[in-house]
Amino acid sequence: xxxxxxxxxxxxxxxxxxxxxxxxxxxxxxxxxxxxxxxxxxxxxxxxxxxxxxxxxxxxxxxxxxxxxxxxxxxxxxxxxxxxxxxxxxxxxxxxxxxxxxxxxxxxxxxxxxxxxxxxxxxxxxxxxxxxxxxxxxxxxxxxxxxxxxxxxxxxxxxxxxxxxxxxxxxxxxxxxxxxxxxxxxxxxxxxxxxxxxxxxxxxxxxxxxxxxxxxxxxxxxxxxxxxxxxxxxxxxxxxxxxxxxxxxxxxxxxxxxxxxxxxxxxxxxxxxxxxxxxxxxxxxxxxxxxxxxxxxxxxxxxxxxxxxxxxxxxxxxxxxxxxxxxxxxxxxxxxxxxxxxxxxxxxxxxxxxxx
Amino acid sequence: xxxxxxxxxxxxxxxxxxxxxxxxxxxxxxxxxxxxxxxxxxxxxxxxxxxxxxxxxxxxxxxxxxxxxxxxxxxxxxxxxxxxxxxxxxxxxxxxxxxxxxxxxxxxxxxxxxxxxxxxxxxxxxxxxxxxxxxxxxxxxxxxxxxxxxxxxxxxxxxxxxxxxxxxxxxxxxxxxxxxxxx
Amino acid sequence: xxxxxxxxxxxxxxxxxxxxxxxxxxxxxxxxxxxxxxxxxxxxxxxxxxxxxxxxxxxxxxxxxxxxxxxxxxxxxxxxxxxxxxxxxxxxxxxxxxxxxxxxxxxxxxxxxxxxxxxxxxxxxxxxxxxxxxxxxxxxxxxxxxxxxxxxxxxxxxxxxxxxxxxxxxxxxxxxxxxxxxxxxxxxxxxxxxxxxxxxxxxxxxxxxxxxxxxxxxxxxxxxxxxxxxxxxxxxxxxxxxxxxxxxxxxxxxxxxxxxxxxxx
Numbered sequence: 001x002x003x004x005x006x007x008x009x010x011x012x013x014x015x016x017x018x019x020x021x022x023x024x025x026x027x028x029x030x031x032x033x034x035x036x037x038x039x040x041x042x043x044x045x046x047x048x049x050x051x052x053x054x055x056x057x058x059x060x061x062x063x064x065x066x067x068x069x070x071x072x073x074x075x076x077x078x079x080x081x082x083x084x085x086x087x088x089x090x091x092x093x094x095x096x097x098x099x100x101x102x103x104x105x106x107x108x109x110x111x112x113x114x115x116x117x118x119x120x121x122x123x124x125x126x127x128x129x130x131x132x133x134x135x136x137x138x139x140x141x142x143x144x145x146x147x148x149x150x151x152x153x154x155x156x157x158x159x160x161x162x163x164x165x166x167x168x169x170x171x172x173x174x175x176x177x178x179x180x181x182x183x184x185x186x187x188x189x190x191x192x193x194x195x196x197x198x199x200x201x202x203x204x205x206x207x208x209x210x211x212x213x214x215x216x217x218x219x220x221x222x223x224x225x226x227x228x229x230x231x232x233x234x235x236x237x238x239x240x241x242x243x244x245x246x247x248x249x250x251x252x253x254x255x256x257x258x259x260x261x262x263x264x265x266x267x268x269x270x271x272x273x274x275x276x277x278x279x280x281x282x283x284x285x286x287x288x289x290x291x292x293x294x295x296x297x298x299x300x301x302x303x304x305x306x307x308x309x310x311x312x313x314x315x316x317x318x319x320x321x322x323x324x325x326x327x328x329x330x331x332x333x334x335x336x337x338x339x340x341x342x343x344x345x346x347x348x349x350x351x352x353x354x355x356x
Numbered sequence: 357x358x359x360x361x362x363x364x365x366x367x368x369x370x371x372x373x374x375x376x377x378x379x380x381x382x383x384x385x386x387x388x389x390x391x392x393x394x395x396x397x398x399x400x401x402x403x404x405x406x407x408x409x410x411x412x413x414x415x416x417x418x419x420x421x422x423x424x425x426x427x428x429x430x431x432x433x434x435x436x437x438x439x440x441x442x443x444x445x446x447x448x449x450x451x452x453x454x455x456x457x458x459x460x461x462x463x464x465x466x467x468x469x470x471x472x473x474x475x476x477x478x479x480x481x482x483x484x485x486x487x488x489x490x491x492x493x494x495x496x497x498x499x500x501x502x503x504x505x506x507x508x509x510x511x512x513x514x515x516x517x518x519x520x521x522x523x524x525x526x527x528x529x530x531x532x533x534x535x536x537x538x539x
Numbered sequence: 540x541x542x543x544x545x546x547x548x549x550x551x552x553x554x555x556x557x558x559x560x561x562x563x564x565x566x567x568x569x570x571x572x573x574x575x576x577x578x579x580x581x582x583x584x585x586x587x588x589x590x591x592x593x594x595x596x597x598x599x600x601x602x603x604x605x606x607x608x609x610x611x612x613x614x615x616x617x618x619x620x621x622x623x624x625x626x627x628x629x630x631x632x633x634x635x636x637x638x639x640x641x642x643x644x645x646x647x648x649x650x651x652x653x654x655x656x657x658x659x660x661x662x663x664x665x666x667x668x669x670x671x672x673x674x675x676x677x678x679x680x681x682x683x684x685x686x687x688x689x690x691x692x693x694x695x696x697x698x699x700x701x702x703x704x705x706x707x708x709x710x711x712x713x714x715x716x717x718x719x720x721x722x723x724x725x726x727x728x729x730x731x732x733x734x735x736x737x738x739x740x741x742x743x744x745x746x747x748x749x750x751x752x753x754x755x756x757x758x759x760x761x762x763x764x765x766x767x768x769x770x771x772x773x774x775x776x777x778x779x780x781x782x783x784x785x786x787x788x789x790x791x792x793x794x795x796x797x798x799x800x801x802x803x804x
Contacts, residue, residue, distance in 0.1 A: 007376075007383050007391075007509075024637050033395060053636045057629065058662035065626035065659070069602070069633025072620045077633070095623050118395070179418050180376070180391035182383050201618035201634075203597045203641055212612045214603075214621035266416035341421035 004185045010150040010176040011036035013183050014080060014106055017154035019046045022189040023104075024075035025053040027066035029085060032118040033174035034108035037080045050191050060085040064092030071101035072213040074200030076158050076192065080106035082174070083124055084115060086132075093167060094133030098215030098226070100199075100233075102161035104154060105139070106170045108177040111337030119337030120174035122261060125314035128171045129288045136227055138234050139169040141287040142242075143258040147181035149285075155189060164237055165199075171287060173310070175260040175339060242285035243294050247273070251280025253353050254298055255345070256319055257308040258284045261333070265308050267342035268349065275346075277354055287315070295322040304328040304353035308345055311335050328353065357412050359497045360420055362437055364405035365429025365450075370484030373510070374427070375406035377488065380506030381498040382410035390418040403432050410497055427491055434458055444539050448491050461537070466494055468533040474525070479518075482525035489529020500526070563587035565596060569613045576776025578766035579608055581733040582675060582742070586646075587615050589747045599642040600634055602627040604656075606648035607681040625656025628663035631670045642753050644671035649690040650680045653715040657689075660719065667724030667758035671749040674716065674761060677768035678787060685771035689713040692790055697771070712790060716763045720797040726758040728797040732765045732788075734780040745795075757800060765791050 008016065015037045018026055026046075028038045038056060046052035053070075057063035063079050070077040081089060086107045096103060109124045111117040128141050140160050142153045150172060157168040204210040217223040244262075247269050248254070257265040262283040272279035282298060284291050299305075304327055307316035313331035320329045332348035334340040340348075361378065365371045372393050382389040393406040407423075409415045426437045428449040434456065441447050443462045451457075452471035468490035474483040485507075492503065507522055551557065565587035573579045590599050596617055603611040605624035612619035622630040627645035635643045652660050652674050663670065679697055680686040687697040687704060692712050694703040704712070720728040727749055731742040742764060749760035765787050769779035795803045 005383065007380055007389070025633070027633065055632070055636060057632075058658055061626065062629040062632075062659055062662060065622065065629035066633035066636070068622070068626070069620060069630035069635075070637045071633075072630070073600070073634055073637050075637045077637075091623055092626070099621075174395070175392065175419065178393060178395050180379060180389075181415070181418075182389055201600050201620055202638065203600060204616065204618045205597045210612075210616050211618045212621070213619070214612065216609065216621055218610070260418075263415075264417040264419055267420075268417075270416065339419045341419060342417050343421055 006183050006185055007180050008147055008183050009036055009178060009180050010144075010147045010172060011108065011178070012040045013147045013151040014154060014170070015040035015044070016185065017151040018078050019044060019049055019052055020186055020188050021155040021158055022050065022076060022191040023052050023078050023158070024191055025055070025070045025077045026079060027055050027057050027063040027070070027077070028079050029057050029060050029063050029081065031082045031085045033110055033177050034080050034082045034106070036177070037106065050188070052191065060088035061091070064089040064096075067103050068092055068096055068099075068101065071096065071103045072099070072201045074197050074202065078104040078106070078154070080108065082108045082110045083112050083121070086124065086127065090133035093139070094135050094137065095215045096167050097133075097137035097139065097230070098135060099213050100165040100230075101167070101213065102158070102165050103167050104157040104161055104170065105167055106172065109171065109173040111335065117337035118174065120260060120310060120339055121335060121337055122173060122259060122310040122333070123312070123314070123335060124171065125287065125309065125311060128169050129290070129318075137230060138237070138288050139167050140164065140237055140240065141169045141171050143171050143285060143287050144176060145259050145262045145283060147176065147179060147183050150176060151183050151185060155186065160240060164233055166233065166237070171259065173260055238289045240286060241289040241291050241293075243291040244283040244285060245294070246281040246283065248280035248282060248298060250278055251298075251301070252278040252303050253349060254280050254282060254302040254305045255308055255349065256282045256284070256295065256305060256315070258287060258315070260339070261308050261310055264340060264342055265345055268345040271342055271346050272349060277350070279349060290318050290322075292318070292322040295319060299323050299326050302327065304330070306349050306353050307331045308340070308348075309333045310339060328356070357497070359410045359425065359495070360423050361408045361410075361425045361427065362405055362420075362423045362440065363408065363427040363429075364403065364433035364437055367402055367404040369404075369429050370481070371404045371429065372406050374484040374488055375408045376510050377503065377506050378408045378410065378498070380510045381503045384502040384505040384509070385498050387412060388415050390415045392418040403430070405433065425491065425495060427487060428458075429487065431455065446495060448487070448494065448533070450487065462539055464494075464535070464539045465537040466490065466533055467536050468529060470529060473528060473532055477525065477528070478521060482521060485522045485525035486529035486532070489526035490533030492526070493530040493533050563591050565591045565616045567614055567616050571614060572610050573607060574770045576767070576769045576779065577607075578677070578733045578764065579675065581739060582673065582764055582766070583611065583614050585733070585739065585743045585746055586673065589743065589750055590617065593747070593750060595642050595750070598640070599644070600638070602630045602634070602643070602645040604645070604647040604651040606651050608646055608648060608675065609682065611646050625651050625654070626659055627651065628656065628659040628668070628670070628672065632663055632666070632668050635668055635670050639669070639756075642671070642750055644673060644750070646673045647675070648681070649674070649676045649678065649688045653689040653713050657715070660715065661722070664719040664722045664759045664761070665724045667726075669753050669756045670759060671753060672759060672761040673746065674763040675766050676763055676791065677766045677771065678712070679768050679771040681768045681771045685768075685773070689715070690791075692786060714791070716761065717796060719759070719761060720802060724758045725761060725797055726755070726800050727752050727760040729761075729795045730763040730765060730791060730793050732783075732793055734767065734783065738793075763791075765793065
């Protein structure tokens with residue numbers, strides 16, 4: 001079969017992949033740097049291509065609750081936004097997580113806090129991996145590091161969302177969203193025509209009890225049971241951990257970075273090795289679940305770890321929990337919309353990890 | 357082979373599309389490519405730049421602070437990026453409106469008066485294609501046939517009647533680029 | 540003069556031939572969580588009856604709000620989603636867009652629809668979603684203990700307007716129903732009540748029409764039901780209904796506001 005190669009922006013890849021993944025609906029609201037998702041979808045007329053619904057909502061509050069509705073009907077539904085918009089999503093995400101609805105959420109992160117800047121950032125790590133809204137819950141978080149992964153993680157996201165009946169977040173940033181790369185597009189996956197999962201709200205038929213999609217249990221003892229069920233699910237979700245190791249076999253020093261920062265650090269690794277510093281890179285592909293075990297294995301082999309993130313130090317906390325004080329763990333990163341260069345990371349690696 | 361390029365100039369000069377055509381050309385040649393633009397408020401009338409990487413291997417960082425080649429199309433870009441060219445690297449610039457010319461001794465510097473040349477052609481919108489031709493003359497990282505194929509792929513079909521004039525512009529650029537200083 | 544009434548045994552009372560009224564079979568046997576005297580239960584039963592009569596139980600999906608009717612899904616035997624406060628019209632939009640031939644309705648109170656959910660309400664109406672909105676207006680936040688609502692009347696006492704609603708600082712009571720009737724996306728807008736049998740019958744006709752309209756795909760049908768809140772108003776049910784007639788109906792007059800896409804003059 002002839003593979004289809006396209007040069008696409010990360011945001012466009014998300015949109016094209018949504019159509020090809022057989023999504024039933026996209027609801028969104030424009031915000032830089034991800035507006036190309038909605039623009040591309042509108043341009044492509046998915047209603048004609050697959051019957052997929054695309055709607056520009058009145059706000060992020062509207063969009064995420066449209067997602068809630070369509071997901072409650074068992075449909076494959078996706079939305080995207082960027083940091084300030086994702087904050088507005090949080091109410092709905094908490095309800096979706098509690099009601100255990102599958103959906104794919106894309107956060108093309110920009111610098112914050114507040115209105116911040118439209119430039120790339122990874123400052124929403126805590127928000128994405130620790131819950132984000134109120135209550136004890138987790139999203140399954142995928143962190144693409146290329147435009148190819150932007151496309152590939154959409155169908156993967158749907159698979160995982162339905163496997164666990166849990167919202168999946170694709171956590172990316174303005175760099176990958178705006179960057180163009182070569183993408184090999186997967187074949188069109190047909191939209192589902194039957195929505196016969198036993199939990200969907202599609203109209204009560206005589207052969208079953210009515211289905212109620214709710215996040216509410218007024219009785220605390222029932223709410224505790226719901227929470228225990230969620231926690232059990234999160235334990236099972238640990239099996240989905242994904243990561244990539246680059247030049248780790250003989251590494252003496254380890255960089256841990258995800259997404260666009262991991263791309264920058266790949267270059268740093270080359271530069272370090274050119275200077276005789278044996279550096280390796282561990283790239284978490286899932287941020288929740290976090291590759292704790294992989295880090296623990298490497299902890300036994302390397303002298304120190306630098307967690308490189310475009311934030312003031314967020315993932316480094318999870319790295320330190322994994323390492324548990326056995327070797328030095330430091331953080332480096334530009335933030336507020338600044339992207340560190342490979343050279344800057346190399347300097348930080350030498351100063352904070354190699355030299356001391 | 358990996359070629360790391362920054363293209364910088366005013367918004368509206370076709371900086372981003374020059375980069376895009378380079379990226380498409382690389383793709384036509386089965387190379388790995390990345391194209392990362394400056395995006396944001398500076399898009400509207402201010403300065404614009406794009407980092408293009410063409411490589412036979414997987415592209416690592418799409419963001420760089422030193423480049424094999426800098427294609428600089430206004431004074432601000434010369435001021436900002438001359439120092440970011442790797443020693444032994446290449447700087448191509450348009451002399452139009454430049455008072456402080458690039459002067460490094462450890463890089464190759466070429467000049468192309470594409471703005472003047474574009475004014476002579478039927479449409480000034482070929483400016484960036486003249487620049488591209490100049491660059492490819494010095495560093496033929498992609499074959500002309502792949503540039504033309506890339507151009508065709510990046511242009512919407514309604515502009516395909518402009519392909520010949522763009523090809524002419526690329527060829528013209530190859531003729532008029534000239535060396536200012538050798539590394 | 541004394542009248543001797545022969546006392547009936549309960550077994551006689553429940554005989555079929557003595558039956559004069561029954562709840563809709565689509566009403567579940569769960570005990571209603573509403574205060575005695577409240578209009579919610581009546582509206583629930585009307586909705587259940589309409590769905591039953593139209594034979595659309597298997598094609599109807601409802602969206603419950605936050606407020607007294609947050610547990611509406613316990614009482615009407617259809618599929619439900621329970622939405623965040625104010626978001627029901629957006630949730631209904633999501634449902635309707637992926638299931639355009641199903642009957643989708645929201646059931647919302649005044650705080651939900653006219654305060655926190657104003658944006659979702661107005662935009663669902665403006666887009667002309669082919670949904671039904673049942674809007675219960677009792678001029679107060681009942682569930683949380685009688686706080687001021689956007690629809691609380693001027694001078695009306697609530698727990699957050701203990702000296703009466705002062706419109707100069709607390710804003711004016713909001714006629715959101717008249718407001719959305721102005722939007723081209725609404726097809727049928729009416730205001731009814733359920734405090735008397737005659738009103739119950741009118742409300743039932745209105746709700747039935749609001750459901751039937753969904754097949755026309757001509758936009759939103761919104762039925763406002765002005766209702767009492769005897770607990771929140773701190774009155775007996777009888778007195779609250781009288782107070783409602785005397786005070787609420789003058790500001791929120793009953794009747795059709797928009798029919799078949801045309802404003803009623």
